[in-house]
Amino acid sequence: MRNFLSEKVTALEPSGIRKFFDIVSEMPEAISLGVGEPDFDTPWRVREAGITSLEKGKTFYTSNAGLKELRYEISQYLERKYQLVYHPDHEILVTVGGSEGIDAAMRSILNPGDEVIVAQPCFVSYLPCIIMAGGTPVVVNLKEEDKFKLKKEQLEEKLTDKTKAVFISYPNNPTGAVMTKEDLEPIAEFAEEHDLMVISDEIYSELTYGRKHVSIGSLPGMKDRTLVINGFSKAFAMTGWRLGYVAGPRAIMEQMTKVHxxxxxxAPTTSQYAAIEALRSCDDEVEEMRTAYNQRRRYLVHAFKEMGLECFEPEGAFYIFPSIKKFGMSSEEFATRLLNEEKIAIVPGSAFGECGEGYLRVSYAYSIEELKEALGRLKRFISRLEK
Incomplete structure (x- = not known):
């Protein structure tokens, strides 16, 4: 059977997130704080728009790039929210989630041997998508003392004559870090100096606390060298609708549309009609969700500090990344024991890169009641370790 398998795909490790999710699915008594999925229902008006589209028989293929009406709403939304100006006809592609956007972007810009500098810890699909597209990921390890922000000096250390792009993700999964305009400007300068593309995953752009999201694509000179990846899963609680989008230069979007x-x-027609309504009328619902996440975020930061767990305070997304280095065990061992002994599923930080070792990713996309119960079990587990 080995002769029938791709060596490139066989060499890839399965997702560290899904591993724990699959275990929990067979353990009904367990509490999962591992999945990055909003616990809110999709806003009713969005669901109703999808239902109405079905009732009207709008079940046919759309254009490859997506409904023109949806692309127009995306362009209006990006300009209104993030000062990003993209033409709906030529510079926006509607995808099956942000994940497809990542894959199509890599396959559209990379030639065999091209290098992409990737800031880790990061979402689990970035490196595999680069590899499957024939590229070579070059990892930059972010540091907690820098608040997990990418520094220009780190990029300069990794630059070679094969470097083609830089992959960033802010607000960040798994750390919750954000980068301000002042933080992003040196990265933009680096990209311009060395004629590099920037792929910017901004799926959590609506989930920031105390500051507005800034897209690197909005900085001077960056529109023509940035691919902005975003979607509806996190901001609008639409994970199962599987809808995302990519905005970027026309020449690249034409190639991405071919891959797509x-x-x-x-992308699914029903989801596209629902998404139009989300962009037009759901600012209030998004704000309600953001307020709830912020309450949970502050609760967890305080609770972890009371437990004696060192914890970087996240400023975006809905994850917190506490350190468990003082216990002298790997993230995988800690998470496995916690699951077996206290029935709590938390993703080991090592699932997001080697520099995630010694940390855990805890999602707070769960109710306060669930978080309180889970933290009680975690505190009990830690008390045993400290004896």
Whole structure:
């Protein structure tokens, strides 16, 4: 059977997130704080728009790039929220989630051997998508003392004549770190100096606390060298609708549309009609969710400090990244024991890169009641370790 398998794909490790999710699915008594999925229902008006589209028989393929009406709303939304100006006809592609956008972007810009500098810890799909596209990921390890922000000096250390792009993700999964305009400007300068593309995953752009999200694509000179990846899963609680989008230079978007055309054809029609309503009328619902996440975020930061767990305070997304280095065990061992002994599922930080070792990713996309119960079990587990 080995002769029938791709060596490139076989060499990839399965997702460290899904591993724990699959275990929990067989353990009904367990509490999972591992999955990055909003616990809110999709806003009713969004669901109703999807239902209405079905009742009206709007069940046919859309254009490859997505409904023109949706692309127009995306362009208006990006300009209104983040000062990003993209033409809906030529510079926006609607995808099956942000994940497809990442894959299509890598396959559209990379040639064999091209290097992409990736800031870790990061979402689990970045490196595999680069590898499957024939590229070579070059990892920059972010540091807690820098608040997990990427520094220009770190990029300069990794630059070679094969470097083609830099991959960033802010607000960050798993750390919750954000980068301000002042933080992003040196990264933009680096990209311009060395004629590099920037792929910016901004799926958590609506989930920031105490500051507005800034896209690197909005900085001077960056529009023509940035691919902005975003979607509806996190901000609008639409994970199961599987809808995302990519905005970028026309020449690249034309190639991405070809990849999308041959592999997907078009994103789900019902989801696209629902997304139009989300962009037009759900600012209030998004604000309600952000307020709830912020309450949970502050609760967890305080609770971890009371437990004696060192914890960087996240400023975005809905994750917290406490350190468990003082216990002298790997993240995998800690998470496995916690699951077996206290029935709590938390993703080991090592799932997000080697520099995530010694940390845990805890999602607070759960109710306060669930978080209180989980933290009680975690505190009991830690008390045993400290004896």
């Amino acid at each position: 055309q041959f592999c997907i054809m078009a």
